[in-house]
Amino acid sequence: MVKAVIFDMGGILLDFPMLKLTAAYSHTAEDACLLEQVIFKSPEWVALDRGLVSEEQVLSAARERLPERLHDNxxxxxxxxxxxxxxxxxxxxxxxxxxxxxxPLYLLSNTSARFYRFRDKIEVWPLLRGALLSFEEKLLKPDPELYRRLFPRFGLSPGECFFIDDLHLNVEGARWCGMKAFCYQNDISRLRAALREAGIPAALER
Known part of the structure; x- marks a missing residue:
């Protein structure tokens, strides 16, 4: 029976519409797509979440791949x-x-050091009993070692944890480590049904 629920952040507790962001600082749809690809789909952005580079280094790498007219953007x-x-x-x-x-509710997220600047955007942040963050651990989901650190850190048993993420690879990583897990694709009814099936009380019925 599930005794703890662990949430991912992006795509789960928070939305991050990257293209809406880049469009706000672009003049054309093509430039918005290019900025999204070069910044947020870059190896440097991944390294930022791993805690290995700074945002300044991300920007420097992006500028090397962008036309000069988009450097300020x-x-x-x-x-x-x-x-x-x-x-x-x-x-x-x-x-x-x-x-x-x-x-009990917990957070397990790939995120950067800016997390502590925006964490209050997570409406239920005060309700969370703990957070395991990639940049602090120097590990990224779906690395099994990151999941494994959850259990001793917060006194959890893998078989009693239910993990929610929006990426299949991350969900499979959680299952491989012994957790029940659900890939959330904006179908809250399916998630509620999965939680009930895992032993969460029927008060979640809707």
Whole structure:
């Protein structure tokens, strides 16, 4: 029976519409797509979440791949990216219900050091009993070692944990480490059904 629920952040508790962000600092749709690809799909952005590079290094690498006319645009995108993080209402509501039922809630996220600047955008942040963050651990999901650190850190047993992520690879990594897991694709009814099946009380029925 599940005794703890662990949430991913991006795509779960928060939305991050990258193309909306880059479009706000571009003049054309083509430039917005290029900025999204060069910044957020880059190896440097991955390394940022791993805690190995700075945002300044991400910008420097992006400028090397962009035409000079977009250098200032890239700087503004990186300066303001956390302003385009928005709470997902249905998931935060679910988290509040779980907390009211006495289910401990945790966060496991690939994220950068800017997390502590925007964490209050997570509506249920005060309800979370702990967070394991990639940049602090120098590891990224779906590395099994990152998942394994959850259990001794917070006194959890893998078989009693239910993990929610929006990426199949991350969900499979959690299952490989012994957790129940669900890949959330904006179908809250399916998630609620999966939680009930895992032993969460029927108060989650809707």
């Amino acid at each position: 890239a700087a503004r995108v990186i300066e303001h990216w956390d302003e385009y993080l928005f709470p997902k209402p249905e998931m935060n509501a679910l988290a509040r219900e779980l907390d009211a039922l006495g289910v």
